[in-house]
Amino acid sequence: xxxxxxxxxxxxxxxxRRPNLVDYHAVCAAFDWRKARALLDGLPGGRGLNIAHEAVxxxxxxxxxxxxxxxxxxxxxxxxxxxxxxxAAETSRFANALTGLGVxxxxxxxxxxxxxxxxxxxxLGTLKTKAVxxxxxxxFGPEPVATRMQLxxxxxxxxxxxLYRRKVAALRDRLPTLRHVILIDGGEKLPGTVRWxxxxxxxxxxxxxxxxxxxxxALLHITSGTTGRPKGAIHVHEAVVTxxxxxxxxxxxxDDDIFWCTAxxxxxxxTSYGIIAPLTHGISNLVVEAEFDAQTWYSILAAExxxxxYTAPTAIRMMMKLxxxxxxxxxxxxxxxxxxxxxxxxxxxVLWGIEAFGRPFHDNWWQTETGGIMIAxxxxxxxxxxxxxxxxxxxxxxIVQRRPDGSVAVVEEPMVEGELALKAGWPSMxxxxxHEEERYRKCFVGPWYLTGDLAKRDAEGYFWFVGRADDVxxxxxxxxGPFEVESALMEHPAVAEAGVIGKPDPMAGExxxxxxxxxxxxxxxxxxxxxxLGHARKRLGAxxxxxxxxxxxxxxxxxxxxxxxxxxxxxxxxxPEGDLSSLESDEK
Ligand code: ATP
Ligand code: MG
Numbered sequence: 001x002x003x004x005x006x007x008x009x010x011x012x013x014x015x016x017r018r019p020n021l022v023d024y025h026a027v028c029a030a031f032d033w034r035k036a037r038a039l040l041d042g043l044p045g046g047r048g049l050n051i052a053h054e055a056v057x058x059x060x061x062x063x064x065x066x067x068x069x070x071x072x073x074x075x076x077x078x079x080x081x082x083x084x085x086x087x088a089a090e091t092s093r094f095a096n097a098l099t100g101l102g103v104x105x106x107x108x109x110x111x112x113x114x115x116x117x118x119x120x121x122x123x124l125g126t127l128k129t130k131a132v133x134x135x136x137x138x139x140f141g142p143e144p145v146a147t148r149m150q151l152x153x154x155x156x157x158x159x160x161x162x163l164y165r166r167k168v169a170a171l172r173d174r175l176p177t178l179r180h181v182i183l184i185d186g187g188e189k190l191p192g193t194v195r196w197x198x199x200x201x202x203x204x205x206x207x208x209x210x211x212x213x214x215x216x217x218a219l220l221h222i223t224s225g226t227t228g229r230p231k232g233a234i235h236v237h238e239a240v241v242t243x244x245x246x247x248x249x250x251x252x253x254x255d256d257d258i259f260w261c262t263a264x265x266x267x268x269x270x271t272s273y274g275i276i277a278p279l280t281h282g283i284s285n286l287v288v289e290a291e292f293d294a295q296t297w298y299s300i301l302a303a304e305x306x307x308x309x310y311t312a313p314t315a316i317r318m319m320m321k322l323x324x325x326x327x328x329x330x331x332x333x334x335x336x337x338x339x340x341x342x343x344x345x346x347x348x349x350v351l352w353g354i355e356a357f358g359r360p361f362h363d364n365w366w367q368t369e370t371g372g373i374m375i376a377x378x379x380x381x382x383x384x385x386x387x388x389x390x391x392x393x394x395x396x397x398x399i400v401q402r403r404p405d406g407s408v409a410v411v412e413e414p415m416v417e418g419e420l421a422l423k424a425g426w427p428s429m430x431x432x433x434x435h436e437e438e439r440y441r442k443c444f445v446g447p448w449y450l451t452g453d454l455a456k457r458d459a460e461g462y463f464w465f466v467g468r469a470d471d472v473x474x475x476x477x478x479x480x481g482p483f484e485v486e487s488a489l490m491e492h493p494a495v496a497e498a499g500v501i502g503k504p505d506p507m508a509g510e511x512x513x514x515x516x517x518x519x520x521x522x523x524x525x526x527x528x529x530x531x532x533l534g535h536a537r538k539r540l541g542a543x544x545x546x547x548x549x550x551x552x553x554x555x556x557x558x559x560x561x562x563x564x565x566x567x568x569x570x571x572x573x574x575x576p577e578g579d580l581s582s583l584e585s586d587e588k
Contacts, residue, residue, distance in 0.1 A: 016336055039245070051239070051276060056084060061085075104131065164183060245393075252308065295326070339363075369443070391463075399417070414457060497563070513546055
């Protein structure tokens with residue numbers, strides 16, 4: 001049973017490592033982003049701040065030079081390791097290769113690659129030259145690839161021969177800015193492409209990062225497209241301050257950690273935390289090429305002695321489907337801290353972490369636009385299952401309500417719903433949506449950045465996710481967040497996944513409708529539907545419980561694993577399905 005309001009209390013004295021953040025309120029009171037910058041080195045000679053220097057070059061000499069920076073496990077179980085010294089040399093080679101191609105500051109370098117070492121080298125090498133890195137999911141089809149490269153004015157694309165043939169070659173005439181296509185593999189030479197190995201072999205392993213202003217553009221992240229057409233969020237080199245600080249406090253990274261972020265760099269989490277944050281801490285970063293498979297994941301956690309693991313609710317739900325017994329028998333003694341991001345983590349998921357791994361998943365919240373973790377459950381602090389946690393030191397978060405005149409009022413009272421807002425000005429805040437100045441400006445009111453998510457804050461300052469503003473259901477005068485309804489359904493042993501929408505209704509305005517995917521061993525039936533309706537009514541009351549439940553084999557999701565409620569709704573109502581460029585699994 002979920003204990004939505006109960007806390008998981010921790011005893012710091014029993015931790016195998018003292019958490020980096022113990023006295024939350026004292027650290028918040030003393031925190032200052034300018035001082036946090038001093039945790040990083042800056043470019044030698046006071047020449048500014050560059051992400052690649054903080055992540056790689058500064059560790060490449062001295063104590064950490066020989067430490068594994070990147071440990072790659074390929075699909076067939078093959079391994080490649082790069083020490084910090086190796087990674088500095090490889091990224092410098094790539095930087096020299098780009099420079100040799102006439103590519104420079106501000107140019108956009110796209111990658112369309114699976115999680116292979118070349119992706120990591122290309123992104124960090126790009127940052128060294130002050131060009132802008134824009135990673136794409138390799139599973140995107142030709143159209144999403146083309147539209148994203150058009151939006152970002154791609155100058156260079158790094159990809160494989162197969163991906164190039166299947167996804168880019170035919171649409172290349174739509175990409176007039178694209179000058180160079182670098183293929184990391186392949187046989188015969190394709191027209192209009194150059195070879196990674198030839199470029200790299202000819203390039204020197206020394207590269208001096210040019211002076212980099214903290215406000216220079218570094219990363220272009222195209223959002224998940226959960227709510228509609230994806231946007232190109234611009235991030236600058238200064239963002240590395242947030243990456244580092246969140247690695248310290250929210251992920252509790254320690255010097256000897258083996259860290260595994262399961263996200264693909266095609267999604268912001270896979271870049272901020274799959275590349276940058278762990279490397280700025282000089283720890284060993286595990287990269288796994290294979291897609292999700294529970295047994296493979298458990299074997300990797302055990303064999304690699306992963307100590308900090310950052311994953312997502314969609315994976316946690318898939319593991320839950322198979323039950324906690326599937327985790328038994330793996331030696332997971334090294335695993336110290338587990339975190340989750342990307343979607344609301346149902347209380348059941350947090351508790352299942354304890355059942356299966358002996359520790360809770362720590363939910364945290366952020367967006368492409370925030371560049372890094374903003375609200376988190378911390379290692380040393382009580383976890384309230386179902387809550388996103390407390391703001392990062394240095395982040396002022398509030399619940400606000402919009403006034404008719406366009407201004408916003410901060411809600412002081414606890415547990416009142418409103419829009420989640422952040423006081424603008426943290427280092428990794430997006431600096432714009434590329435070519436969409438107006439859309440960017442609309443995100444800010446007075447000192448606040450408005451997130452588009454609805455939430456509440458309890459008396460102890462913990463934030464509780466309600467739903468995306470677009471997904472909230474208005475039924476007979478009640479405002480209902482889909483997350484609450486989905487979490488109640490998830491408590492039922494038959495339910496693997498739930499997605500909830502508002503369906504227009506002449507009497508109520510909208511009624512709550514749920515789509516449910518079942519765990520193995522359960523079959524959709526009328527009695528089960530009734531049972532679920534009854535279970536939800538008992539948990540939520542008649543006003544909030546779903547009136548209708550449909551069974552689905554799968555729920556539609558984005559490539560980053562988020563349930564696309566807008567698509568469930570469009571299909572239910574027979575409306576146009578809108579932008580489907582990031583749709584991954586599908587029920588049809
Ligand atoms: P788009 O903006 O293109 O529609 P998106 O919002 O899914 O796509 P991301 O930036 O990847 O793109 O996702 C951020 C959003 O994911 C948040 O605004 C929030 O709605 C949701 N989210 C992320 N983490 C959490 C969390 N821990 N709890 C609840 N929701 C979360
Ligand atoms: Mg969004």
